[in-house]
Amino acid sequence: MVPGERVLQAVNREIWLLVAADQRELAGILDRATAWKRLRWPLDFAAEGAVGDCGFICAANGPGFRLAGEAADAALKRQPSVSRLVSVGLCGALHPDLRVGDVFAAIAVVDEDGNSFCAEPPRAARPFHQGVLVSIDHVAQTAAERQELRRKYSADAVEMEAAAVAARARSAGLPFHCVRVVSDAAEETFRIDLNAARSSDGRFCPRKVVLSALRKPWVGFPELLRFSRVSRRAASRLGDFLAECQF
Numbered sequence: 091m092v093p094g095e096r097v098l099q100a101v102n103r104e105i106w107l108l109v110a111a112d113q114r115e116l117a118g119i120l121d122r123a124t125a126w127k128r129l130r131w132p133l134d135f136a137a138e139g140a141v142g143d144c145g146f147i148c149a150a151n152g153p154g155f156r157l158a159g160e161a162a163d164a165a166l167k168r169q170p171s172v173s174r175l176v177s178v179g180l181c182g183a184l185h186p187d188l189r190v191g192d193v194f195a196a197i198a199v200v201d202e203d204g205n206s207f208c209a210e211p212p213r214a215a216r217p218f219h220q221g222v223l224v225s226i227d228h229v230a231q232t233a234a235e236r237q238e239l240r241r242k243y244s245a246d247a248v249e250m251e252a253a254a255v256a257a258r259a260r261s262a263g264l265p266f267h268c269v270r271v272v273s274d275a276a277e278e279t280f281r282i283d284l285n286a287a288r289s290s291d292g293r294f295c296p297r298k299v300v301l302s303a304l305r306k307p308w309v310g311f312p313e314l315l316r317f318s319r320v321s322r323r324a325a326s327r328l329g330d331f332l333a334e335c336q337f
Contacts, residue, residue: 104144104173104174105172105173106175107146107166107169107175108176108332109161109178109255110177110178111154111157111180112152112153113150115321115328116137116148116325117325117329118325118329119148119178119328120148121329122141122333123146124142131149131165131168132164133160133161135151136149147165153293154251155253155254158177158255159258162254162259166258172264174266175259175262175264175267176268177251178270179270180249180324183246183247183272183275184237184245185240185276186277188219188246190274191272191320192218192219192271193218193328194223194269196220196268196270197220199225199268200222200224200225200243200253202224205253207256209267212267212269212336214336219246221246221247222245222247224239224243224247224248225252226239230248231283231284232279236276249270269328269331271325272324273317273321273324274320280313282314286302
């Protein structure tokens, strides 16, 4: 018996696979779970649990296509009864009407190679935006790059993992969804070079992030504190939304 197996045995309906870049993005849904247990899988973080009569598996393995794909592959291999894949976490706004804290659900995901994936939006009483999401394998650092992404892909939001998760869903013949919370507005430019702060495996290196902030500490550290605060609020809002929505 794998750790947490009894949690899912009590679920009579669906099992969602929620794939995020970071464990902290999953904190909200875990807080709202009626029960959950951590899984000893070869990922940065994995857990399974239930919200009401719906089961879920959480998998987080770092940012970018490769790491997100590994998270989805590991979960699908170990839990073949998954009903649908959901890419969750934070996103950056490309549409000027999207504001920090807004919930965004993709109706389509495109990547930099021109591949396109359909995404089914949720049904929810809580308000949310929907539109096209572009999935790229690096951080969109500047307002100018965001403007170019919007022009090139007619996209409303940007992130780094959804295309890889969507590709796994397509290969497995499973429904795909993407629900994100906006962490930065279209007009924002990061002062910290987050792309330079990634390690060779694609993960963000905390030491490199801090060193980047130290180059201009009067703007770098306030930016880090703001992002930490926004991320906590976003995880809570995402948890509220996922606990109440239907797919």
